[in-house]
Amino acid sequence: MDAKRSSISKNLLTWYDAHRRVLPWRALPGEVPDPYRVWLSEVMLQQTTVAAVRPRFAAWVARWPDFASLAAADDADVMAAWAGLGYYARARNLVKAAKAVVADHDGAFPRTEAQLRTLPGLGAYTAAAVAAIAFGERAVVVDANVERVVARLFAIDTPLPAARPAIRVAADTITPDARAGDFAQAMMDLGSGLCTVRAPKCLLCPLREDCAAFAEGQPERLPRKAAKRVRPQKYGTIFWLRRGDTVRLVRRPPKGLLGGMRALPTGPWATEPPALTDAPAAADWRILPVTIRHGFTHFDLELTLAVGVGEAQEDGEWWPIADLSAAGLPTLFAKAAEAVIESTAAEAVIGRDV
DNA sequence: GATGCGTGGTT
DNA sequence: TAACCAAGCAT
Incomplete structure (x- = not known):
């Protein structure tokens, strides 16, 4: 040896x-x-x-x-x-x-x-x-x-x-x-x-x-590996709250998933497709006809995008939409923002206001 | 020891 | 393309 x-x-x-x-x-x-x-x-x-x-x-x-x-x-x-x-x-x-x-x-x-x-x-x-x-x-x-x-x-x-x-x-x-x-x-x-x-x-x-x-x-x-568990599917809502040409961002809690990161407001992760729980404002929310899929290590997430206009009820900041790349959003929220911007831009072409 | 914790590259 | 995986750590 x-x-x-x-x-x-x-x-x-x-x-x-x-x-x-x-x-x-x-x-x-x-x-x-x-x-x-x-x-x-x-x-x-x-x-x-x-x-x-x-x-x-x-x-x-x-x-x-x-x-x-x-x-x-x-x-x-x-x-x-x-x-x-x-x-x-x-x-x-x-x-x-x-x-x-x-x-x-x-x-x-x-x-x-x-x-x-x-x-x-x-x-x-x-x-x-x-x-x-x-x-x-x-x-x-x-x-x-x-x-x-x-x-x-x-x-x-x-x-x-x-x-x-x-x-x-x-x-x-x-x-x-x-x-x-x-x-x-x-x-x-x-x-x-x-x-x-x-x-x-x-x-x-x-x-x-x-x-x-x-x-x-x-x-x-080799090496052999223990069998993996199937990742559970969860659902959530991301809120795109707009004021002029800014969007509402929040700071996530310091620990846990995406802890300490700047983010778009979200509802809870649920086992069923959710409603408008925990919306950051009493706006006239409209659900976009797209969903975001994002895989984490331990579960898969399917996200609904809700867009609205109004005043925020909780802590956060209004961030210029044109400068969103500088906000340092986790990939999940960067994907969501991109989808909202694309979707609303397409709607603007056919003359629909958001 | 098991679980929670992200994302992009590679096949 | 869906699945697998990566120079792991904290609790």
């Missing part, structure tokens, strides 16, 4: 030196990693693809290039800048963590996995990844890529998530003492480029000779 261990890390690091991806947040060989950029990229990449993160990372570091600037940032600006990336608790925790770094750590990012783990938004994976990549600490870095690679290397047949403890132990055995950050990033490059979920490119893989799943002939069979 020791021979297999050293063979894996040696072959992987050799492969990494030749094939490593060049990414905006990744230090080139010989460069010193910027802990802020490493941390920010790791958080952005949680459950999010490299392709989606690339442009958002560039815009973010241009605006908030370090802990101090982010700690001093306006909450509304930060949430708007995160709009469209999803899992908005990540953005709320970024600010909390930046403030903690400034207030409790004298402006310097903690350098050990254990200290990093205490910051909001840094869980087992991210704390280990930052400790290894930014500070060179030997840490066992296990994300979905590593789970897949390790489950195949050792032919771990237990379905996820029950296999996680065994995968972690196995990952620990192959993690080298030196170049821990490169090793972690190499595992992720391997997982995303070669050891993919479907049709892994085993003939290009530097770990082929040590891979039990390859030897068994069906590496794509």
Whole structure:
């Protein structure tokens, strides 16, 4: 087993030196990693693809290039800048963590996995990844890529998530003492480029000779996963309350779904197609002949669009419709706004007032 | 350990 | 195209 261990890390690091991806947040060989950029990229990449993160990372570091600037940032600006990336608790925790770094750590990012783990938004994976990549600490870095690679290397047949403890132990055995950050990033490059979920490119893989799943002939069979539950269907109403050339926006509650985000007013999510519950004004609501479908992780939503003109009854702000893209709306509401604007524009052409 | 939490890319 | 999935975390 020791021979297999050293063979894996040696072959992987050799492969990494030749094939490593060049990414905006990744230090080139010989460069010193910027802990802020490493941390920010790791958080952005949680459950999010490299392709989606690339442009958002560039815009973010241009605006908030370090802990101090982010700690001093306006909450509304930060949430708007995160709009469209999803899992908005990540953005709320970024600010909390930046403030903690400034207030409790004298402006310097903690350098050990254990200290990093205490910051909001840094869980087992991210704390280990930052400790290894930014500070060179030997840490066992296990994300979905590593789970897949390790489950195949050792032919771990237990379905996820029950296999996680065994995968972690196995990952620990192959993690080298030196170049821990490169090793972690190499595992992720391997997982995303070669050891993919479907049709892994085993003939290009530097770990082929040590891979039990390859030897068994069906590496794509692993890791096994527990059966998914069907996502329930829910219904809701989005209210487009217009005043002149502005529309009413509200701020969602700080926790929960789309927490802390600017939004269009909505009714409750219900199991049946809803009525005009929780309308933000006593307007003469008209239902548009379109519905918005939006899938969340845990349920599907079908939304009715109600448009009206009137004065608002609750807290919020009147936002220029022409400048709605600057409001930082979550994708769900951006889709709804686009549908309303398209629909009413079409009606204007045929001479109907909205 | 299970559940809540988004969205865009890929197949 | 519908389904699957992603550099997970908090509770």
